[in-house]
Amino acid sequence: MAARVETFVREVVIPYEKDSRRDHHGPTDELVMEMRGKAREAGVLTPHILADGSHLTQGETAIVLRKTGLSPLGPLACNTAAPDEGNMYLLGKVASPEQKSRFLEPLVRGEARSAFFMTEPAEEDGAGSDPSMMRTTCRLDGNHWVINGRKKFITGAQGAKVGIVMAKSDDGACMFLVELPDPAIRIARVLDTIDSSMPGGHAEIDLVDLRVPADQMLGASGEGFKYAQVRLSPARLSHCMRWHGVATRAHEIATDYANRRHAFxxxxVDHEGVGFMLADNLIELKQAELMIDWCAGVLDTGSLATVESSMAKAAVADALFRVADRCVQVMGGNGVSGDTIVEQAFREIRAFRVYDGPTEVHKWSLAKKIKRDWKAAQA
Incomplete structure (x- = not known):
C-alpha cells in the first residue's frame, strides 16, 4: 500500500502543487475533492482504514502516512490529513454504531471534512495546551445540551461538515458531534498564519446557544479528557509521520540542487559546508523515523503512550525543522522562493513545533515525570 501511495503522490499529486486553486489558508475544497476522486480511482483513498472499518496498526500507518506526506497536498488527496485522520480514529474508538454511520462514514469515504473544537483564546485564559482551563460550557436542557463559549485555531472549521465540540459540564469535560454548518457556530474570523496547507485555515469561533441532541454526545458526560487522550497521542504521532514525508521531499530537492549547482x-555538494548539512539531514531523518516507529510500537501494545508521544512530538518536530531549515540554506535564494515546496515545508514544519502541544510543553510534561519517578525511587 505504501508503494502504491508513493507512486500516486509522486505521479498524480505533485503536479497539483502548481495548481492555482488555493487561497492564503490552503487548497480549495474543489481542488481537494478532485484529488480525492483520483485517489479513489487509484485505490489509495483513506489507506489507513481497511474495508471492514478496522485500522492499520500504528506501525503500518507510519509507513503509509510518511508516503502521503511526500507532498503537502498528499495527505489531503489520500484523506490522511489532520484533523480528519485523528477525528476518524477517535470516532472509530468511541462513537456508537449510529454515530459512526452518520458522522464517521462520510469522513472515511472522503466526502466530508471535519473540525475538532477544543482550543480556546489564550487572551481569555481559555484552554490551549492546558485543556483543564476550558471555559466553554454545556448544560442539559430537556433532551438537548446547550453549549456556549469561544474557540480559536480551529483547523478546517470553514467548509467542514462534521464537528467534534469540547465543552465542560458539571461532570467535567464532554464531547459532542455536530453537523456543520450550524447557525449557532459562528466563524468570527479565519486567522492569517504561517502555514498554508489546511483547507479552511484556522478559525476563531463563537458558540452561541448551540443546541445538540443528547444522543450526539460522544461517550459519557465528564469523560471528554479521557477521549481527548485517545485521540491526541496517535494524532501527535501521525503529524510526525506526515511531516517526515514533507521533510524527506525537501531534502530530495535540496540534494538535487546541490549536485546540479556549481560554485567556486x-x-x-563538494563544498564541505553544504555536504555536511545534507549529511546532518540524512542522520536526523533516520533518527526521526526510528523515533516514530518506536512510539508506534508502544501504541500498538494498547498503551495510550502519552509519555512516548510527547517525546516523539518534541524530538521529531524539532529535528524536522532543522532539516527544513538546512534545505532552505543549501538552496540559498531559491530556498526562500515559491519555485519549490522547500519554502512551504519550512513554514509548515515551523508551525508543527507549536500545534498539538509546543515542544516546551511536552518537555515540561516529561520533566514532571522525571521528578515523579525520582521521588518514587527514593521512597
Missing part, C-alpha cells in the same frame, strides 16, 4: 569551481 565545483558542485555545491
Amino acid at each position: 569551481g565545483k558542485p555545491l
Whole structure:
C-alpha cells in the first residue's frame, strides 16, 4: 500500500502543487475533492482504514502516512490529513454504531471534512495546551445540551461538515458531534498564519446557544479528557509521520540542487559546508523515523503512550525543522522562493513545533515525570 501511495503522490499529486486553486489558508475544497476522486480511482483513498472499518496498526500507518506526506497536498488527496485522520480514529474508538454511520462514514469515504473544537483564546485564559482551563460550557436542557463559549485555531472549521465540540459540564469535560454548518457556530474570523496547507485555515469561533441532541454526545458526560487522550497521542504521532514525508521531499530537492549547482569551481555538494548539512539531514531523518516507529510500537501494545508521544512530538518536530531549515540554506535564494515546496515545508514544519502541544510543553510534561519517578525511587 505504501508503494502504491508513493507512486500516486509522486505521479498524480505533485503536479497539483502548481495548481492555482488555493487561497492564503490552503487548497480549495474543489481542488481537494478532485484529488480525492483520483485517489479513489487509484485505490489509495483513506489507506489507513481497511474495508471492514478496522485500522492499520500504528506501525503500518507510519509507513503509509510518511508516503502521503511526500507532498503537502498528499495527505489531503489520500484523506490522511489532520484533523480528519485523528477525528476518524477517535470516532472509530468511541462513537456508537449510529454515530459512526452518520458522522464517521462520510469522513472515511472522503466526502466530508471535519473540525475538532477544543482550543480556546489564550487572551481569555481559555484552554490551549492546558485543556483543564476550558471555559466553554454545556448544560442539559430537556433532551438537548446547550453549549456556549469561544474557540480559536480551529483547523478546517470553514467548509467542514462534521464537528467534534469540547465543552465542560458539571461532570467535567464532554464531547459532542455536530453537523456543520450550524447557525449557532459562528466563524468570527479565519486567522492569517504561517502555514498554508489546511483547507479552511484556522478559525476563531463563537458558540452561541448551540443546541445538540443528547444522543450526539460522544461517550459519557465528564469523560471528554479521557477521549481527548485517545485521540491526541496517535494524532501527535501521525503529524510526525506526515511531516517526515514533507521533510524527506525537501531534502530530495535540496540534494538535487546541490549536485546540479556549481560554485567556486565545483558542485555545491563538494563544498564541505553544504555536504555536511545534507549529511546532518540524512542522520536526523533516520533518527526521526526510528523515533516514530518506536512510539508506534508502544501504541500498538494498547498503551495510550502519552509519555512516548510527547517525546516523539518534541524530538521529531524539532529535528524536522532543522532539516527544513538546512534545505532552505543549501538552496540559498531559491530556498526562500515559491519555485519549490522547500519554502512551504519550512513554514509548515515551523508551525508543527507549536500545534498539538509546543515542544516546551511536552518537555515540561516529561520533566514532571522525571521528578515523579525520582521521588518514587527514593521512597
